[in-house]
Amino acid sequence: MTRVTLAQLEPAIALGPLDGRYRKDAAPLVDYLSEAALNRDRIHVEVEWFIHLNEQGVVPGVRALLDDEKQQLRDWAEAFDAETIAQLATFEAVTVHDVKAVEYAIKEALSQIGADDLSELVHFCCTSEDINNLSYALGIKGAVQDVWLPAAAKLIDQLAAMADELAETPMLAHTHGQPATPTTMGKEIAVTLRRLARQHARIAGTEFLGKINGATGTYAAHVVAAPGVDWPAVAKSFVEDKLGLTFNLLTTQIESHDWQAELYADVARFNRIAHNLATDMWTYISMNYFKQIPVEGATGSSTMPHKVNPIRFENAEANLEISCSLLDTLGETLVTSRMQRDLTDSTTQRNIGVAFGHSLLALNNLVKGLVRLDINTAALDADLDHNWEVLAEAIQSVMRAAFLKGVPGMDNPYEKLKELTRGHRVDQAELQSFVAGLGLPDEDAARLAALTPATYIGVAADLARAEVAAWRARA
Incomplete structure (x- = not known):
């Protein structure tokens, strides 16, 4: 019997788990960090640069765009869909260049609205990396602010609820795995809450940098084509006022990606703290400090029906490790570029979505695991009384x-x-x-x-509740 070639089946079968088994968890990132989202942002950047240059009047004698023409062009860019994706693929099949395909698509749109007399203002004085760096910055900014940070906040919110509820629940601490000075479960959860909240604040304060200064960052083509224009000022107003990014004045052909490396280091650090949470919760479950609430109809083991496995925490561990590995690689690779430009960053950046996808999947699993935990005070009390x-x-x-x-x-x-x-x-x-x-x-x-072991908890409850209040005031 001939084996079926799965790669030829329709609809296409995903190779990776984020686009297959875990598609639902990773799907929100598709709007920001997929190849299609990158092209949508490229079109947005190109269109806004075209309009910006026209409004600035950088080339004398060029007619002003009509308000209706601007609106039609923006509406076309905003309506990016499967048809646009197919159009870009057709152009790229000829150009063998993704950014050039975007340029041709915009010129065709201008022709359709009767503004093809302005078509050579599209991609004016730009190198591809002018468009790419801004598009990536917009996509990453959107993914972080609209998807990842809310997911991270949801995890911290759940920890805050648990820390508040369990603030006074005494627990035998274990330093070096040995019985130690008692604490409360709420206070220990609040420690992780504080750690994650601090990293959340760092990530929320990220600067997303961008540049638009030509082939080697000198504005050479700009000055030759349109002398007398303050090109750095034009570029700065575009990057900051039109796109909402932070302007990077001095670069080679590429934006240096240092801000990306800083962001990925912060996200990886958040991941690693979350990983510590996963392993601690797994351990508390194994010690019977928490009982897991079974999911109706779910199977814990194919042969041992009594088991309720801590799979959410184990899944989170694995995905956080994968995410950190990718984030570390991104940060290490992107800060290096041979002289004025090489293309190692091009392939590397296409994995940004994968790195965030595994982190997002892990955060979602941690929340799902935490909400199905019940404190087992009998086990906590027994350990305290035994020590x-x-x-x-x-x-x-x-x-x-x-x-x-x-x-x-x-x-x-x-x-x-x-x-x-x-x-x-x-x-x-x-x-x-x-x-x-x-x-x-x-x-x-x-x-x-x-004094008893259960009452020897100092101000643990106060510490827990103060941290919960601090997070809720900020959130």
Whole structure:
């Protein structure tokens, strides 16, 4: 029997998971970081540059565009659809050049509205990279601000809700994997909330740079074609006022991409903190600190029906690792260009959407995993009650304070507690008996006698709620 060639089936089968299995999660990025979105932004940039130059009157004697002509041209650019994509493909099949295909498509649109007398103002004094860098900046800006940052904020919102709810829920801490000073689950979640919120703010403050200064960044063609024009000022007003980007005055043929590397480093850092969240939640689930709420009809294991696997957190781990690898590569590659230009950035930048896609998928999975968690206070309480020796820190700290006040018999408190607790369990009765025999002032002795692992949490609840309030005030 002849095997079917899957590559020839229609509709086309996706090679990668973001366009296949996980299409729903990654789909919002298609409007910003796909090849089609890049071409739509190229058309937008070219059209706006054409109108800007006409309005600036940089070439004497050129007639002004009519308001109706501007509107028709902008409407055509805004209506970018499958037909436009097919048109560009037809042009590119001849030109073997994607930006040239955009130029020809715009000239054809001008002809259709009766403005072909102005056609040579299209792509005026531009190198392809003038259009590309601005188009990528617009696409990345849109993807970050409209898709990725809201998804990241949704994750932080979920953490804020959990931190608030669990602010006072005591939990045995584990430093180096060993029982340690108790905390609260809410406070520990708030730590991650704060870390992610800080990175979110950095990413929200990203500057998206752009340039439009010719083949080697000198405005040489501009000055020869239209002398007497302040070309850097014309370019700056276009990049900042028309496109909403930050103008980069000094470049080679390419915009240097440093801002991209900075952004990808920040997103990768957010990813890695989120990865830490995923592994911690996975561990808390394995310790029975959280119970997972089963999804109706879902299968945890093909052979063990009792299992509810923490798959959302495991999926997030894997996708965050893939995203970070791509973001690291992007940042490393894009800041280097041989002399005035090489094309390594061209292929590299086509993977920006993939890097953000895996991050977006992971963030969505983290939220889905977190909302299906129930705190298991019985397991938390049992661990606390089984580890009274963690109060050794509290006892020796009170003894230190008493020693400093001149109370006799309070010397070497650490050593005394070490001898009592190191390497073996101490139950409530043994610990309280030890405290009773220390000779502490009555107030101190009473305070320690009332202390339990569950109440030895300091101001953890206050810290958690303060962080939740800070995020909500900002968001």
